[in-house]
Amino acid sequence: MRIISPFHDYYDTALSLGYDPTLIYQRRFETKDLRADSLDPRICEILDEERYDREFRPRLYVIGFCGRLYPVYLVPDFTPSLESLTKKVPQSPVMTYENLVAWCDERYGKDRGRDWERSRLMRSLKVLDRQGVEISADTFRLIGAPIWLALALNSRWADVRKLRVFTNFRSFNLDFQKQFGATAAFQEVAMYLGSALAKLDESVRTVGSDEVIAQQKGFGPESFRSNAPSERKTRRKLNRERKKQGEA
Numbered sequence: 571m572r573i574i575s576p577f578h579d580y581y582d583t584a585l586s587l588g589y590d591p592t593l594i595y596q597r598r599f600e601t602k603d604l605r606a607d608s609l610d611p612r613i614c615e616i617l618d619e620e621r622y623d624r625e626f627r628p629r630l631y632v633i634g635f636c637g638r639l640y641p642v643y644l645v646p647d648f649t650p651s652l653e654s655l656t657k658k659v660p661q662s663p664v665m666t667y668e669n670l671v672a673w674c675d676e677r678y679g680k681d682r683g684r685d686w687e688r689s690r691l692m693r694s695l696k697v698l699d700r701q702g703v704e705i706s707a708d709t710f711r712l713i714g715a716p717i718w719l720a721l722a723l724n725s726r727w728a729d730v731r732k733l734r735v736f737t738n739f740r741s742f743n744l745d746f747q748k749q750f751g752a753t754a755a756f757q758e759v760a761m762y763l764g765s766a767l768a769k770l771d772e773s774v775r776t777v778g779s780d781e782v783i784a785q786q787k788g789f790g791p792e793s794f795r796s797n798a799p800s801e802r803k804t805r806r807k808l809n810r811e812r813k814k815q816g817e818a
Contacts, residue, residue: 571595571760577656580742584756593764595716597738599656603723606731608712610705614731616641617722628665628673633744634718636762637710638702642744643670650719655739664745707766716762717741 571589573582575597606614616632616639629648633640648654648663665673710716715737723732741747741755750758 571756571763573597575738577740579740580747581750581752581755581759584753587753590760590764593760595759595763599652599739600715600737602713602735602737604713604733604735606722606733609733610709612639612703612705613709613720613733614722614726616703617720617733618726628670629721632720633741633746634705634710634713634720635741635746635750636716636758637707637766638704640702640746640749644744650721650734650736655719655736655743657740659743662743662745710762710766713737714767716759716767719744 571593572591573585573595575582575595577597579597613632613634617630619630619641628643628646631642631644631650633642643665644663645665654663710718713735717738719736719739720733723734746755
């Protein structure tokens with residue numbers, strides 16, 4: 571796999587081991603707003619684990635990587651953008667399970683009246699235990715990328731649920747190297763591009779002999795010959811006749 575990209579990611583180092591030049595990954599960052607009902611429902615199932623309120627809090631996102639979903643909490647002040655998802659960042663915005671528990675204790679630990687809030691958040695943290703929820707490749711084909719990040723734009727009670735999707739981001743910014751090593755990630759992307767995201771060959775299949783194949787493609791018996799003789803053939807015929815008359 572050959573990678574064409576304006577930025578560098580951690581699995582690019584696997585290119586030194588060799589690659590297939592005929593397989594090209596155009597790693598172009600894009601932002602898309604999509605209807606949730608057009609994507610796999612398990613994306614919203616994961617995002618619904620998040621408890622919606624008006625307070626400033628960590629947000630739950632979903633990373634799509636080569637046919638699987640990986641939930642991740644990011645710090646409250648993180649804003650996904652071209653800058654934050656493709657450039658080098660001084661510190662990862664990913665919150666580990668320990669970070670979330672500490673944040674939850676600091677927020678709710680001393681307020682007994684809000685124990686129910688704390689317990690709900692702690693239940694939602696269990697979503698982080700889900701490692702690689704497999705989904706259909708149709709969602710990845712619709713998004714048009716082997717790697718993307720999604721978050722919910724509105725609540726599950728809205729008439730039309732919408733998701734914002736960021737495609738082909740720099741996965742190192744979200745600590746994805748802890749999930750896949752460089753070589754393994756490179757191989758996963760290459761195999762997924764070459765199989766699930768490969769462009770289908772829509773050309774007409776030909777079956778039979780050469781004559782049948784030629785007919786299927788619109789050629790007839792006179793397609794490869796001239797119906798009228800050329801001037802050269804006419805002159806040759808006249809010359810042959812003259813020679814016969816001279817010999818006679």
